[in-house]
Amino acid sequence: MFLVKYGLLLAAVLIWIAFGILQHRFYSPINIFSIIRQASIIGILGLGLGGIVINGDFDMSFAANTSLVGVIAITMMMNDMNPVLIFFVGLAIGTTVGAVNSLLVVRARIPAFIATMGMMIFLQGIAKYVTGGAEIYPIHVPMFYKLFGSSYTFGVIPNGVFTFAIIGVAAILFYGYSRRGRYMYASGGNPDAARHVGLNVRANRTLAFVLGGLLSGVAGLLLISMLRAANPSIGQGYLFPTVITVFLGSLFLKGGVVNAPGIILSAVFMASLSNGFTMIGLPFYAKDIAQGLILVIALLGICVLGRKSMRDIKL
Amino acid sequence: MPSMFALETRHLTKAFPGVIAVNDVDFAVRPGEVHALLGENGAGKSTFCKVLSGVHRATSGEVLLEGKPVAFRSPHDALVAGLSMVYQERNLIPFLTGTQNICLGKEETQYGSLIHESKTRRMAREIRDRVGAHVRLDVEVEALRPSEQQVIEILRALFHRPRLLLLDEPTASLTHQDTEMLYEVIRNVISEGVGVIFISHKLEEVFKIADRITIFRDGIRVATELAADLDRDACIRHMTNRDISELYPDVQAKPTDERLLDVENVSDDKKLHDISFTLSPGEVVGFYGLVGSGRTELAELLFGLSSKTSGTVKLRGEEVRIRNPGHAIEQGIFLVPEDRARHGLFSSFNLKENLTLPVMSRFLGKLGLIDHRAEAAAATDIADNGELRLVYTDIQQQIDSLSGGNKQKILIARWLAKREDAAVMILDEPTQGIDIGVKHEIYELLRRLAEKHQLGVIFISSELAEVIGVSDRVCIFKDGTIVKEYRRDEIQNQEQVLKWAF
Numbered sequence: 001m002f003l004v005k006y007g008l009l010l011a012a013v014l015i016w017i018a019f020g021i022l023q024h025r026f027y028s029p030i031n032i033f034s035i036i037r038q039a040s041i042i043g044i045l046g047l048g049l050g051g052i053v054i055n056g057d058f059d060m061s062f063a064a065n066t067s068l069v070g071v072i073a074i075t076m077m078m079n080d081m082n083p084v085l086i087f088f089v090g091l092a093i094g095t096t097v098g099a100v101n102s103l104l105v106v107r108a109r110i111p112a113f114i115a116t117m118g119m120m121i122f123l124q125g126i127a128k129y130v131t132g133g134a135e136i137y138p139i140h141v142p143m144f145y146k147l148f149g150s151s152y153t154f155g156v157i158p159n160g161v162f163t164f165a166i167i168g169v170a171a172i173l174f175y176g177y178s179r180r181g182r183y184m185y186a187s188g189g190n191p192d193a194a195r196h197v198g199l200n201v202r203a204n205r206t207l208a209f210v211l212g213g214l215l216s217g218v219a220g221l222l223l224i225s226m227l228r229a230a231n232p233s234i235g236q237g238y239l240f241p242t243v244i245t246v247f248l249g250s251l252f253l254k255g256g257v258v259n260a261p262g263i264i265l266s267a268v269f270m271a272s273l274s275n276g277f278t279m280i281g282l283p284f285y286a287k288d289i290a291q292g293l294i295l296v297i298a299l300l301g302i303c304v305l306g307r308k309s310m311r312d313i314k315l
Numbered sequence: 316m317p318s319m320f321a322l323e324t325r326h327l328t329k330a331f332p333g334v335i336a337v338n339d340v341d342f343a344v345r346p347g348e349v350h351a352l353l354g355e356n357g358a359g360k361s362t363f364c365k366v367l368s369g370v371h372r373a374t375s376g377e378v379l380l381e382g383k384p385v386a387f388r389s390p391h392d393a394l395v396a397g398l399s400m401v402y403q404e405r406n407l408i409p410f411l412t413g414t415q416n417i418c419l420g421k422e423e424t425q426y427g428s429l430i431h432e433s434k435t436r437r438m439a440r441e442i443r444d445r446v447g448a449h450v451r452l453d454v455e456v457e458a459l460r461p462s463e464q465q466v467i468e469i470l471r472a473l474f475h476r477p478r479l480l481l482l483d484e485p486t487a488s489l490t491h492q493d494t495e496m497l498y499e500v501i502r503n504v505i506s507e508g509v510g511v512i513f514i515s516h517k518l519e520e521v522f523k524i525a526d527r528i529t530i531f532r533d534g535i536r537v538a539t540e541l542a543a544d545l546d547r548d549a550c551i552r553h554m555t556n557r558d559i560s561e562l563y564p565d566v567q568a569k570p571t572d573e574r575l576l577d578v579e580n581v582s583d584d585k586k587l588h589d590i591s592f593t594l595s596p597g598e599v600v601g602f603y604g605l606v607g608s609g610r611t612e613l614a615e616l617l618f619g620l621s622s623k624t625s626g627t628v629k630l631r632g633e634e635v636r637i638r639n640p641g642h643a644i645e646q647g648i649f650l651v652p653e654d655r656a657r658h659g660l661f662s663s664f665n666l667k668e669n670l671t672l673p674v675m676s677r678f679l680g681k682l683g684l685i686d687h688r689a690e691a692a693a694a695t696d697i698a699d700n701g702e703l704r705l706v707y708t709d710i711q712q713q714i715d716s717l718s719g720g721n722k723q724k725i726l727i728a729r730w731l732a733k734r735e736d737a738a739v740m741i742l743d744e745p746t747q748g749i750d751i752g753v754k755h756e757i758y759e760l761l762r763r764l765a766e767k768h769q770l771g772v773i774f775i776s777s778e779l780a781e782v783i784g785v786s787d788r789v790c791i792f793k794d795g796t797i798v799k800e801y802r803r804d805e806i807q808n809q810e811q812v813l814k815w816a817f
Contacts, residue, residue: 177685177687178683178684178685179675179676179683182668182675182685183675185661185664189661189662189664192658193657193660194661196640196652196658196659197640197644197729198640198644198673199672200639
């Protein structure tokens with residue numbers, strides 16, 4: 001049980017030691033912050049998806065949502081629109097998509113996987129329409145977004161890390177220490193029983209979809225601030241790494257129950273892995289092989305070593 | 316010479332770390348007899364059966380099937396050797412037909428591997444007709460009634476022509492008529508010389524079907540007698556070391572005119588029609604009726620899980636429209652549901668989290684965040700509450716490791732934590748599947764809630780003796796409405812109540 005509970009932390013420490021030995025530059029402050037910067041997007045998306053999974057639902061569309069927010073924000077920048085307005089439009093789009101997902105899944109009772117897959121494809125189409133399919137970038141990125149995502153504080157700390165830190169702390173408190181968070185675990189764990197103790201299961205599930213959408217919006221804005229450009233599939237590459245992060249993170253501390261500290265640690269772990277592989281010069285396919293193996297081994301850990309089965313997670 | 320026993324055990328012992336679940340048991344089943352196993356939960360009867368059927372391996376002692384020593388490594392070994400077990404929970408595949416379920420994995424084939432439909436169907440029909448079961452084999456089992464599904468299970472168990480059939484609480488979810496049909500099948504099975512081991516918590520049933528009865532207590536076989544030589548009181552004495560007169564609490568009814576709940580002509584669009592009854596503070600009202608007679612449906616309606624189409628519900632004289640369970644709880648109406656695993660417990664939560672869910676607001680600290688230490692203290696208070704004491708080792712322990720009685724106590728204790736806000740407490744089959752010791756505790760609690768705390772208590776049960784033993788009044792349900800109401804002092808015998816329910 002100890003191995004399941006702390007296995008992820010152990011694995012993280014092991015790869016940090018291994019990469020450090022193989023490549024001393026792995027420990028330079030610049031590289032460490034670069035890892036955390038890479039972890040930010042996956043981490044923020046994972047904390048949103050995590051809430052949806054806690055409620056017993058799933059969302060396939062969060063990455064496409066991120067792409068759409070990204071291309072619309074960049075398009076607005078290209079038209080020299082007010083940076084603050086762009087920011088709120090981005091968050092509004094993300095949140096609206098989450099709300100529509102909740103209508104489809106919670107109200108209309110379409111299975112979450114199918115409904116949000118439809119949403120994903122739809123959003124991808126809209127993003128392609130907005131950009132005409134091409135990579136787009138503004139001539140001039142507003143100062144606001146440079147400060148938000150691509151400048152460095154004290155020359156080493158990438159500013160995007162602050163957003164991740166704030167959302168991370170908020171998520172730990174919300175999922176682990178708030179009444180609403182506990183109610184979400186109850187709703188996902190046994191919706192019938194949750195109703196019998198007077199909880200509003202639909203409201204909890206709806207809130208998770210809406211928050212997930214909001215965080216997709218944040219991730220989209222952060223991503224384009226880092227890249228200063230967008231294309232219709234900038235978010236899509238984060239789909240599977242984020243899903244892996246959420247499930248891998250569920251091993252940490254709780255042996256199979258999705259939790260915020262686990263998601264944060266596993267986002268950093270995934271980013272370290274990808275960064276380390278590049279730094280020590282492993283071939284391009286090594287990362288995929290490693291990620292796939294890690295997910296399957298982690299799930300084996302839950303199902304074989306841990307007493308818990310995965311039946312609480314419905315896909 | 317063939318053995319005179321279908322199954323025999325000698326000095327059978329099964330020890331788990333820290334506990335001897337089955338202790339030196341000598342036991343035998345004759346061919347053609349129904350041998351009932353009785354005992355409180357945890358008395359060792361289910362472990363005993365699991366050793367027989369190969370789920371567990373004996374620590375010492377031996378098992379003989381028709382005189383030959385056997386040591387099964389798995390239930391499949393047992394099945395092939397001639398010992399079939401039908402478990403309490405159903406294991407049918409809902410969208411396959413009766414034939415397909417019965418013959419699953421054993422279908423007759425043709426042209427290599429294609430299923431020979433007609434031959435397979437004939438096989439299933441043969442088994443059915445042999446035991447005289449009236450059940451359709453060509454419809455999907457999900458369309459069958461629970462009793463018919465149970466019969467399909469038994470037919471499947473009979474496929475291997477077992478010499479011994481083990482039935483674990485086969486009637487747990489059946490109505491009275493359905494149970495009769497099941498007995499018919501069992502009688503036909505034993506007429507072929509098959510031995511049957513029958514586990515049940517319902518004493519009345521055991522007396523109807525069993526030839527002999529063996530009683531377990533604390534892992535030891537305390538008695539084996541002909542059913543004819545035992546009566547209800549004697550069984551309870553053996554099971555508990557306690558007399559039946561001590562089982563039900565003293566009832567001191569103090570009738571008041573004050574009205575807590577007035578239900579007038581309530582109907583819904585599905586099952587309930589024209590239901591009227593009243594509940595006063597300090598009173599326990601029993602709801603008796605067959606499964607499906609509308610008792611649970613009414614409880615769910617009062618708790619806001621479903622809605623009425625006509626009629627009125629008044630709480631303390633004022634009409635209320637209960638929108639959902641959250642609203643019912645605000646009004647002081649609490650429900651302890653019948654299906655504990657599905658509607659009550661959170662298996663992903665530990666004991667503490669299961670107990671505190673309705674009272675989370677009590678230990679929120681700064682910023683509205685949960686103070687985990689205060690929560691653990693609150694949970695310990697709830698668990699050690701003088702009204703109903705939970706037996707546990709750690710307030711953070713997983714709830715799977717708790718006994719049925721303790722799980723039931725979680726659901727009740729959860730509401731007791733909010734007792735000051737309670738007006739009406741509804742308990743749906745609170746004693747189902749739990750042992751007599753805990754039943755006794757629950758009876759006393761029901762009375763105390765009414766008499767000492769002046770709540771209105773609705774007690775739903777299928778066990779007539781306990782309804783009469785605990786309630787001030789009994790409402791009898793049939794076909795979705797209350798057909799008769801008796802005050803406690805008007806009831807002379809059980810038959811008087813039973814005739815209204817059927």
